Amino acid sequence: MEAFQLLSRGGVKFDKKRFQKDVQLFSKEIPKSVATTSQLPDGELPKELDYFKYAAGGSAKRKANGGDGKAAKKRKVEEEPDEDEDEEEHEDVDEDAPPTIRQRVVAKGSNVPPHAETFEALVERYQMSSLLLSNLTANGYKHPTGIQSHGIPILLESRDLAAISPTGTGKTLSYLLPLLCSLGAPSASGKSEAGAGVRAVIVAPTRELAHQINNECMKLAQGRKWRIILFSKATANTMTDKAARDKVDIIISTPLRLVASLKSGSLELDNVRHLILDEADRMLDAEFFPQVEEILAACTHPKIQKAVFSATLPANAEKMAMQMLKDPIRVVIGLKDTPLPLIAQSLTYVADDPSKLPSLLAYLAKPYDPPVLIFTSSQPRATSLAQELVLNGIPNVDCLHAGMTKKEREDAVSRMRRGESWVMISTEVMARGMDFKGIREVINYDFPTSVQSYVHRIGRTGRAGREGKAVTYFTDQDAPYLKTIANVLLQSGSTVPEWILKLPKPSKLKRRQMGKVKREETVNPARKIGRRDAIKKRRDMVAGSKRRTEKEGKVEGEQD
DNA sequence: AAAAAAC
Numbered sequence: 162m163e164a165f166q167l168l169s170r171g172g173v174k175f176d177k178k179r180f181q182k183d184v185q186l187f188s189k190e191i192p193k194s195v196a197t198t199s200q201l202p203d204g205e206l207p208k209e210l211d212y213f214k215y216a217a218g219g220s221a222k223r224k225a226n227g228g229d230g231k232a233a234k235k236r237k238v239e240e241e242p243d244e245d246e247d248e249e250e251h252e253d254v255d256e257d258a259p260p261t262i263r264q265r266v267v268a269k270g271s272n273v274p275p276h277a278e279t280f281e282a283l284v285e286r287y288q289m290s291s292l293l294l295s296n297l298t299a300n301g302y303k304h305p306t307g308i309q310s311h312g313i314p315i316l317l318e319s320r321d322l323a324a325i326s327p328t329g330t331g332k333t334l335s336y337l338l339p340l341l342c343s344l345g346a347p348s349a350s351g352k353s354e355a356g357a358g359v360r361a362v363i364v365a366p367t368r369e370l371a372h373q374i375n376n377e378c379m380k381l382a383q384g385r386k387w388r389i390i391l392f393s394k395a396t397a398n399t400m401t402d403k404a405a406r407d408k409v410d411i412i413i414s415t416p417l418r419l420v421a422s423l424k425s426g427s428l429e430l431d432n433v434r435h436l437i438l439d440e441a442d443r444m445l446d447a448e449f450f451p452q453v454e455e456i457l458a459a460c461t462h463p464k465i466q467k468a469v470f471s472a473t474l475p476a477n478a479e480k481m482a483m484q485m486l487k488d489p490i491r492v493v494i495g496l497k498d499t500p501l502p503l504i505a506q507s508l509t510y511v512a513d514d515p516s517k518l519p520s521l522l523a524y525l526a527k528p529y530d531p532p533v534l535i536f537t538s539s540q541p542r543a544t545s546l547a548q549e550l551v552l553n554g555i556p557n558v559d560c561l562h563a564g565m566t567k568k569e570r571e572d573a574v575s576r577m578r579r580g581e582s583w584v585m586i587s588t589e590v591m592a593r594g595m596d597f598k599g600i601r602e603v604i605n606y607d608f609p610t611s612v613q614s615y616v617h618r619i620g621r622t623g624r625a626g627r628e629g630k631a632v633t634y635f636t637d638q639d640a641p642y643l644k645t646i647a648n649v650l651l652q653s654g655s656t657v658p659e660w661i662l663k664l665p666k667p668s669k670l671k672r673r674q675m676g677k678v679k680r681e682e683t684v685n686p687a688r689k690i691g692r693r694d695a696i697k698k699r700r701d702m703v704a705g706s707k708r709r710t711e712k713e714g715k716v717e718g719e720q721d
Numbered sequence: 722a723a724a725a726a727a728c
Contacts, residue, residue, distance in 0.1 A: 366726065394728080417727035448726070539724065563726055589725045610723050642722085 264307055264327070270490030274314040280305060287317045289342050292384050297338075300380055306331040307494040313339050321486035322468040323441070323479065326494035327501050328620025329596070332470045336363070336437045337378050340411070343435070347386045349408035357407035359428075361435040364416055364456065366443045368393075368567070369574055370594040374439065375413045387411060397422050416444065416452035423459050430459040434466060440593045441469030442478035442613060450481070457485060472620060473498045473613040500616050502654035504623035506631045508647065508661065513636050517606060518549055520634065525555055530601035530630070531583035536618050538607035540564040540588055546606065547586045557583035563590045592617045596624060605633040608642065615646050640664070 266276075280297050283289040305313065308326035315322050316339035326332055340361050346352040348360070363378075365371045375391035382389060390396050392414030400406045406428065412419070422428035436457070438444045444453050469482045474497060483489060500506065511520050521535075537543040540562040547560035559582040561573040576582045577597050585591075586606075592614060600622045609615040615633070622629025635643055644664045647657040 368727085415727050421728055443726090452727070592725090610725095614724095 264495035265493075266307055266311055267493045268311055268315075268490060269492075270320075271488060273490055274318050274320075276311040277305060277314050278310060283313065283317070283338075283342070286314070287342060289317075289338075293338065293341060293381065296381050296383055299383075302334065306335075308332055308335045308492065309338070311492050311494070312336070315490050315492065316340070316466070316468060317342055319343070319466050321466060321489040323474070323482050323486060323489050323491045324468065324470045324494075325474050325492065325497050326470075326472060327499065328472045328617060329501065329624030330494060331625070332472075333374055333377055333439070333594075334381075336439075336468055336470060337374070337381055340435050340437070341378075341382055341385075341387070344387060344410060347388065347408075348410050349386065349388060355434055356432055358432040359406070359409050359412050359430060360432055361411040361437075362419070362430060362433050362456070362460070363411070363413045363437045363439060364419065364444060364453065365413070365439040366415065366449065366593060367563075367590050368415055369561075369570065369590065370439065371413050371415055372571075372574070373594065373596060378411065378413065389413070392418050392422075394418070397427065401427050416449055416456060420452045420455050423455060428459075430456065431461045433460045433462055434464055436460055436465060436467045438467075438469045438482075439471075440617075441471040441482055442474050443471070443593060444469075445478045445481045473616050475613065496652065498612055498616055498649075500619055500631075500649065500653040501623045501629075503626070504619055504629040504631050504653070504655075506619060506633070506650045506653065506655035508633050508635055508643070508650065508657065511634045511636055513638070516636075517634055518546070521546075521550075521604070521606060522553055522555075524604070524632075525550070525584065531557070532577065532580070532597070532599055533584050533602045533604060534591065534597075534600050534621050535584065535586045535604045535606050536592065536609070537586060537588060538610070542607065543586045543588050550584060550586070555584055557581060558586065559584065560586045561591060562588040589614065589618075591621065595621060597621065598624065598627075600624075601627075601629055603629070603631045605631070608633065608635050608639040609646065610642075612645060612649055615649060 268276075277283050277286065280289075280294055280302065284291065284294055306326075307330060308324055309331050312322060312324045312326075312332075312335040316336060324332065324335060326335075340363075344360060345354055348357045351357070353360070363371075363374055365374055372391060375389065378389050387410040388408050389411045390400070390409050390413070392412050397418065400409065400422075419428070419430075423430070438453065443449060467486050469486070471478075474482065483491075495501075509520065511517050525533075535546070537546055543560055543562045544564075547558050550558045559573050559576055561570060561577075563570075565573070573582070573585070577585060580599055594617075603619050603622050605615070605618060609618055619629070619631035619633075622631060633646065643661055644666075647661045647664075650657050651662070
């Protein structure tokens with residue numbers, strides 16, 4: 162009910178025409194096709210810098226900000242009984258962000274600090290150093306995105322934060338900037354007020370993402386002598402003695418690597434003042450959570466600030482996140498678990514698995530925008546698809562999955578960054594966080610196994626205000642989950658054939674197809690939570706379609 | 722629901 166009201170009150174303003182105009186600013190240097198272009202154009206930025214561009218473009222068309230006097234509304238939400246009385250909820254349309262990222266903003270929590278309209282405002286309000294400001298400028302950041310303008314002040318006021326913002330909207334900078342702001346003197350200088358030793362930890366689910374965060378962090382930190390460590394076996398080995406560890410300021414790592422060092426006694430996290438979980442829902446899922454728990458347990462400093470970031474945060478993950486955060490502020494930019502509308506999504510029927518390859522070959526025979534990122538469901542399928550494409554004469558095919566060696570993975574990423582890959586076949590390892598500026602098209606060769614997976618996979622395109630295209634193959638076998646994904650398309654402004662929307666409920670169909678109707682177990686609390694989420698979700702979808710209706714003047718009654 | 726990813 163609440164979500165619906167927020168939306169129908171006009172909280173969502175979405176101007177597609179304006180988008181398209183701005184998007185064209187970016188289109189000029191993208192090749193129309195490989196057929197007409199012998200090589201990829203040079204990016205405006207060096208390859209290692211290609212994620213420094215969130216502020217690029219769009220600012221000229223920005224409207225003056227009028228959101229200053231936004232009223233802090235007090236609102237009770239029945240579904241969330243744990244809400245404090247003095248919690249406030251701010252709602253406004255973010256006029257600050259580049260137009261493509263201009264979205265509804267909801268900040269909820271006690272004493273939410275006002276957002277920052279510019280990076281310069283951070284210098285005045287929080288004494289951000291001019292060095293950081295000039296590093297921002299040097300790397301092409303001109304104007305904060307929605308999550309940056311709202312999230313950074315919250316973190317700078319030492320508050321815990323759960324930040325939900327769509328893919329490609331600059332979440333990394335949202336935590337790196339305040340982190341570097343509040344870090345103070347390097348540990349190695351001996352002048353750090355917070356004492357020696359690791360003071361900040363950033364955890365991410367894949368090596369590639371950790372590496373990318375590290376790169377971004379180093380660019381921002383340029384000119385200061387902070388020791389920033391991309392944690393790996395090799396770097397961990399350089400820190401076996403305490404004296405070396407005490408010179409470290411920031412560690413960026415995957416969870417298991419940290420846990421391994423904690424267990425071997427070669428790492429202390431007792432002086433950590435900032436802990437960031439990137440891709441939070443992934444970090445809190447069943448496989449990663451035990452490791453994250455160990456990391457949390459090792460971060461014993463009472464003044465620790467924690468923050469979680471993701472584009473998707475299912476209810477159970479959000480619950481866990483809120484439990485680990487202290488008096489958190491929850492910021493949602495746009496709609497949770499929803500792709501950006503500037504990604505043109507479509508579903509393609511391919512009957513069965515053997516029909517996929519011919520479809521893909523036909524697709525690649527026509528002009529396309531390289532590089533194309535193709536997702537498969539397993540490592541062997543990624544490998545064999547890559548081989549098939551090579552055999553069929555597709556140029557510059559690459560493959561990346563976690564079964565490859567570290568070096569192979571690194572090489573694949575750098576070919577991607579240099580624009581040498583035209584067709585990249587990958588698994589879920591590439592689904593989250595990775596920011597390759599050039600990706601214009603994503604193909605889900607194998608159907609994603611969750612809404613979250615879908616949203617993150619296609620979120621590899623449409624980044625920083627650019628247009629993107631996402632094609633998802635589905636077979637008869639995928640039918641049980643088709644409708645769920647179709648609703649995501651609908652919610653984010655793409656169209657779906659009507660028959661798909663008329664499919665029966667996923668669970669029923671799935672059971673029927675599997676030929677075994679599971680006996681109803683005794684209803685346990687976990688099940689109840691699941692049902693509640695499902696209902697909530699559905700409400701969000703209805704709200705989404707309502708929004709479309711208003712925007713496009715179409716009447717599209719969506720049921721179920 | 723199910724594979725992938727983490728060392």
